[in-house]
Amino acid sequence: xxxxxxxxxxxxxxxxxxxxxxxxxxxxxxxxxxxxxxxxxxxxxxxxxxxxxxxxxxxxxxxxxxxxxxxxxxxxxxxxxxxxxxxxxxxxxxxxxxxxxxxxxxxxxxxxxxxxxxxxxxxxxxxxxxxxxxxxxxxxxxxxxxxxxxxxxxxxxxxxxxxxxxxxxxxxxxxxxxxxxxxxxxxxxxxxxxxxxxxxxxxxxxxxxxxxxxxxxxxxxxxxxxxxxxxxxxxxxxxxxxxxxxxx
Amino acid sequence: xxxxxxxxxxxxxxxxxxxxxxxxxxxxxxxxxxxxxxxxxxxxxxxxxxxxxxxxxxxxxxxxxxxxxxxxxxxxxxxxxxxxxxxxxxxxxxxxxxxxxxxxxxxxxxxxxxxxxxxxxxxxxxxxxxxxxxxxxxxxxxxxxxxxxxxxxxxxxxxxxxxxxxxxxxxxxxxxxxxxxxxxxxxxxxxxxxxxxxxxxxxxxxxxxxxxxxxxxxxxxxxxxxxxxxxxxxxxxxxxxxxxxxxxxxxxxxxxxxxxxxxxxxxxxxxxxxxxxxxxxxxxxxxxxxxxxxxxxxxxxxxxxxxxx
Numbered sequence: 001x002x003x004x005x006x007x008x009x010x011x012x013x014x015x016x017x018x019x020x021x022x023x024x025x026x027x028x029x030x031x032x033x034x035x036x037x038x039x040x041x042x043x044x045x046x047x048x049x050x051x052x053x054x055x056x057x058x059x060x061x062x063x064x065x066x067x068x069x070x071x072x073x074x075x076x077x078x079x080x081x082x083x084x085x086x087x088x089x090x091x092x093x094x095x096x097x098x099x100x101x102x103x104x105x106x107x108x109x110x111x112x113x114x115x116x117x118x119x120x121x122x123x124x125x126x127x128x129x130x131x132x133x134x135x136x137x138x139x140x141x142x143x144x145x146x147x148x149x150x151x152x153x154x155x156x157x158x159x160x161x162x163x164x165x166x167x168x169x170x171x172x173x174x175x176x177x178x179x180x181x182x183x184x185x186x187x188x189x190x191x192x193x194x195x196x197x198x199x200x201x202x203x204x205x206x207x208x209x210x211x212x213x214x215x216x217x218x219x220x221x222x223x224x225x226x227x228x229x230x231x232x233x234x235x236x237x238x239x240x241x242x243x244x245x246x247x248x
Numbered sequence: 249x250x251x252x253x254x255x256x257x258x259x260x261x262x263x264x265x266x267x268x269x270x271x272x273x274x275x276x277x278x279x280x281x282x283x284x285x286x287x288x289x290x291x292x293x294x295x296x297x298x299x300x301x302x303x304x305x306x307x308x309x310x311x312x313x314x315x316x317x318x319x320x321x322x323x324x325x326x327x328x329x330x331x332x333x334x335x336x337x338x339x340x341x342x343x344x345x346x347x348x349x350x351x352x353x354x355x356x357x358x359x360x361x362x363x364x365x366x367x368x369x370x371x372x373x374x375x376x377x378x379x380x381x382x383x384x385x386x387x388x389x390x391x392x393x394x395x396x397x398x399x400x401x402x403x404x405x406x407x408x409x410x411x412x413x414x415x416x417x418x419x420x421x422x423x424x425x426x427x428x429x430x431x432x433x434x435x436x437x438x439x440x441x442x443x444x445x446x447x448x449x450x451x452x453x454x455x456x457x458x459x460x461x462x463x464x465x466x467x468x469x470x471x472x473x474x475x476x477x478x479x480x481x482x483x484x485x486x487x488x489x490x491x492x493x494x495x496x497x498x499x500x501x502x503x504x505x506x507x508x509x510x511x512x513x514x515x516x517x518x519x520x521x522x523x524x525x526x527x528x529x530x531x532x533x534x535x536x537x538x539x540x541x542x543x544x545x546x547x548x549x550x551x552x553x554x555x556x557x
């Protein structure tokens with residue numbers, strides 16, 4: 001598999017008047033094209049910071065981030081799904097999905113077509129004309145996934161997108177996410193603190209340790225899909241991750 | 249959110265139909281009955297007043313007769329002179345009613361001046377919200393100016409702009425510009441940052457983010473500022489009309505009526521002032537809000553809580 005994103009000797013330091021925080025130290029990581037990569041770790045381990053660097057929201061202190069062999073620019077095409085509900089309340093589900101296409105000056109007819117196709121992909125075709133406040137939390141995040149995919153981005157970055165949902169909805173959306181990933185073959189980087197979620201979703205799982213934020217290990221998951229959360233192999237990987245994130 | 253509300257709403261057991269009908273009648277009467285109570289108390293008090301006090305405390309029926317006279321006076325006099333008045337002349341004489349002219353004078357002056365104030369206030373608020381330089385320039389000015397009643401400027405404005413409409417319009421515009429600018433500034437500054445981040449992640453330019461995210465996102469605050477601005481415009485207008493030596497206008501009429509001890513006229517004009525403000529609220533703000541921020545779930549409709557209860 002080709003390397004999509006290459007991270008070399010990356011370092012991120014936050015300097016505040018009171019103290020200096022080593023958010024990320026000596027990060028080396030290759031994100032493969034088309035893989036589903038999960039970041040796990042305790043809070044403060046830098047997993048969200050690294051995602052924000054990949055999204056272009058945060059400047060790096062030292063090191064390199066390369067995409068397809070070229071330095072990463074802020075304006076490359078990436079789809080981001082946030083933990084908070086980030087849909088625009090004044091736009092219907094379809095108009096939310098069309099937003100990124102409007103930015104790219106796609107003609108109205110084409111926009112509508114793409115948006116409806118994507119809403120079908122996340123099984124919300126009947127809710128295209130609903131405003132977000134009339135949708136449940138799970139539905140809103142499905143629209144957010146569709147919106148992030150609309151302009152056919154190079155990578156899909158997801159920051160604990162289902163963290164605020166109840167357990168049943170969460171499982172439903174995990175299954176949907178795998179389905180979307182298998183159909184679109186996007187490179188996905190997915191941040192979560194939920195280990196079972198990481199084992200269910202990921203092809204590889206990057207385990208972070210805090211203070212300073214660093215990579216402890218990268219765990220490959222080759223279980224067949226759909227994965228069964230009660231299978232002994234599944235539980236064994238989850239147990240291993242649980243041991244790893246607690247190391248000092 | 250609203251889906252869960254619908255889901256948890258009590259089931260409609262149509263057994264208590266008569267009770268519900270009574271309740272819906274009560275809901276309709278509820279906003280009116282306090283006025284009826286106050287009018288009843290006024291009537292009782294006015295009936296006790298005699299002699300000169302009777303002149304100062306007209307009873308409700310006397311006020312009603314005077315209100316009728318104010319509206320139909322010219323028509324009645326014309327009818328007395330010529331009982332076979334052509335139908336079109338009815339409209340002509342109804343159009344002669346002084347209270348109508350006072351109302352019309354206020355009705356064009358106030359919205360025009362408010363629009364002028366908002367036209368200045370919105371761009372200044374946007375500048376303040378977008379650029380730190382303009383923020384640090386205008387915030388101290390507005391913070392000091394905002395608590396000063398616009399009426400305090402009126403004597404100076406009269407000296408500068410003379411007696412007349414121009415002074416009134418300038419005072420009203422100034423009074424409404426301040427809260428509008430403050431509200432737009434706050435609205436622009438407090439737009440949910442995750443919306444901006446989402447737009448950034450899709451590579452929207454700063455200008456596009458402003459147009460497609462910041463403006464709609466701050467609309468609830470902007471509407472609130474417009475409301476406040478109109479309320480202040482209303483108050484400033486009542487004061488300025490009285491002092492600017494103009495003949496027509498509800499409040500000019502009220503102050504003129506003082507010289508004739510015409511309490512009934514004042515009461516009628518005050519009632520029209522109140523109804524006018526209520527009508528502006530109903531026809532201007534509520535339709536805009538129900539099409540935008542309420543539809544988007546960014547604001548609850550006024551009275552929505554009551555309806556649920």
